[in-house]
Amino acid sequence: MRRLQSLFRRRNPDRELDEELRFHLEERTRENIAAGMSPEDARRAARLLLGNPALIKEDTRAVWTLAVLERFWQDLAYAVRSLAKSPGFTLAAVLTLALGIGANSAIFSVVNAVLLRPLPYPGSDRIAIVFLHSQRINRGALGSADFLALEQRQQSFDGVAAVSTFNNGLTLTGQGDPVAIPGSKVTGGFFSTLRVRPELGRTFLPGEDRPGHPLTVVVSHEFWEQFLHSDPAALGRSIALDGKDYTVIGVMPASFHFGPHDNDEMWPVLQLEDIHRRPPFWLFVIGRLKSGVGLRRADADVSRIAVQISEQYPLSGKTTGVVVPLKEVMVGDARMALLMLMGAVGLVLLIAIINVASLQLARASGRRHEMAIRAAIGAGRGRLISQSLTESILLGLLGGGLGLVLASAGLNALLALNRDAIPRANEIGLDARVLLFTAIIAVGAGIVFGLVPAFDAAAARPIESLQDSDRRTTPGSGSRLHQDLLVVGEFSLALVLLAGAGLLIRSLSRLESVNPGFHPEHILTAQLSLPQARYRTAEQLTSFYERLVERLEHTPGVDSAGISLSLPPNLLQLTNPFRREGEPIVPGRSLPLAEEIPVSADYFRALSVPLLRGRLFNEADRAPGTHVLLINQTMVRQYFPGSDPVGKRVQTGDQNPDSPWYTIVGVVGDVKYQGLGQQNMATMYVPYFDDGWSPWFVHSMYLVVRAHGDPTGVARAVRSGVWSLDDLLPVNKMRTMDQLLTLSTAAPRFRVLLFAQLAGLALILAIIGIYGVIAYGVGRRTHEIGVRMALGAGRREIFRLILGRGLALVMVGVAIGTAAALGLTRLLKSLLFDVSATDPGVFAAVAVVLVVVALCACYFPARRATRIDPLAALRHE
């Protein structure tokens, strides 16, 4: 121990050496004086005799440092040799660790990219999003009146910009087939607020976003490559977007990403008309906080303006403002899911460590004799521990290295599988921080699983071990207790993970069995965006849709066709407040909200949504000034309870006595538009040809086609049907309804997949762990079993003895794990749908699974025990 102490000694060895040498000089000087020298001569003579103190100190220090290095190399060489001597153990340990560490590195690199790394804009922690907050909506978009006022009156930001993102992209024409390109219109301050520069050309000039100026667009590097053929002379060229000509003024570098999925390809200038409006609320606003301005001050600032504007437009509802850091908005719900995964993956690593520690213990008892000899010939306890640790850390690092390879492969598979389920997915990768994290957990793991056998080894009593003639001597009961504890711990952890995975799986199956309100088979959907330049009037729009539906319904293989602004299960485009006839108008009051969806009459037939009362839309509803509505069951239940709503009237939009009255003509079944996991909301359907609507809303509509058979079979016919009416129109996002349903549960399915894989890994490691311990125990107790058999124990009793020990360990593990899981799964609550975090069915199933697989794992060693030949076993000594 002394040597170990001097390695880490807290006393200052340099100062001690100084003191030692000083003492020597002083003593010598004193002696010289006593011999009659003058004090000065005495001191000089002493110095001369001792020599150069600096040199002595250097030599002495070298004695120690060299020793440390030398010992390190010795230990390392010893570790390499001893690992090479037992390749089976080494392989098992390295693989186990690689799985545990690799899983951690992979998940950590996602956490690192999504949660830890700053957004890829300079000074990104100062970038925030401004929302409107009202009674109805927590974080809502702004109206143009709000943004224009904010731009002029705000005092908290160095710059603000409005962003209008198009769900369906902008239609690019004149470059081959018409195609929808994802993009956002942005006001002039967008790029300067983000502090990003183009790689080519320029961004917007001041005033370029004022109405009347020529339209300009900044494009992404990818767009420039794909559509402008990487031609530097493309700057100044004109491209047609949504039927209007925009001049390309700049190209952003490939590293620049923005947009809901970081996938915007172009940023056309947004010219807000000077007519301030509110509603609609359609703008997202980014701002760069001035240095020294905190979120709270910015909140107060934007709230002041939002209140002013809501007083100016009293019927649009009371609002305040709220400022949220951009990163928080982008990361969203992913934070919770990621932290949970990180926890799960940490548990897997713990199990892996336990497994290796248990392997080490088993091996250590085989090496007890060797250790005893080494202790007897003078290797100190410290030295034995440090050698054992060196070996473990080397194992940890080998596992970590292989783990990184697995992590990198796993990450690629993970991202290929589901890029959209993770925000900032394109930033995920193995960077320096991931490497450092991996190194730390690899070394940490090595120390943790190394300490158990290290102390076990150091506790070896050389005399007893040497006296024992059997080389594979029986370890003390302490080591066996260690092993049992490790197995119990392993099963507790595995139970926690399995319970989590079980709850998520159950939740997903509940989610997928939700009734969406329609029959999804045989349905093909697509999205059309009619360019405003060519479809200016309501007449042009409705006539196009009418002819389209007519043509499609006469296409062979098509049963029915309809159009709609929103699509189930989660593509809701619009909600609108409504007021029932007879309710008073109260300024500043918030009206109830309903989903409002322009559709064609056959939309209900195409989706198979049942008509429950009244009638669908008909030709008579086309008469000018006629306004009709269909409402869903939920709206009846919530707002017309106990009465027949057919014939009743409502006004839609914000409170305005002059808006037209809509007569309810029928009631249809509930359809999910906001995700399968959400409650049904009140829904109002209006005919797409209703003239109370701004044609602006129906420029972009979904097409719903019910086929007689396989819906993909009519895809070509649907495309050519559209192009026979307008060959410049892109048919976007063609998908079957089954695909849409699957996509809508992509994020939870992704979580389930990951979690289930981790739980599976934990289960496999736990099985290996218990198998190893039981099999090792049988090997060790061969003699004892032989004696028992010789004394008359039957094979069944032996079998029960071995199996019983395994079962006891598992039961204790399951009990502890259940208690822990009951506490921990509460953390999953926000991710569960329609399943309690303590669902007894899931917990019971998980416990049964664990016990059964553990018994299977113990079966083989138990059977081997029954085949022990008592005579051979007794001779074995």
Added chain:
Amino acid sequence: MGNDKLQGALDLLILKVLARGPMHGYGITNRVKQLSGDVLQVEEGSLYPGLHRMERDGWIVADWKPSGKNRRAKFYRLTPAGRKRLAEEEKNWDRVTGAVAKVLRFA
């Protein structure tokens, strides 16, 4: 004789002095000088690295103890390993010097 052998001789002297009881570095030089009748003078520059090397190797251990008025000194003492080492070194020395003496007698 190579440096190693000289080192060996120094080690032997130090171990021998310490075999009679704990002693600090300065005391060791004096004792060697005194016991050898002023013939042997320990090279003081290599005394301390030598002491630390033996401490590192576990032959001797050191303690700080008071020495005289208000001062303390680092006292070295033999460990069992050091005692064993001393026995070996002494045997070795006898063998080598015996051999040298034989050669000198017959050459």
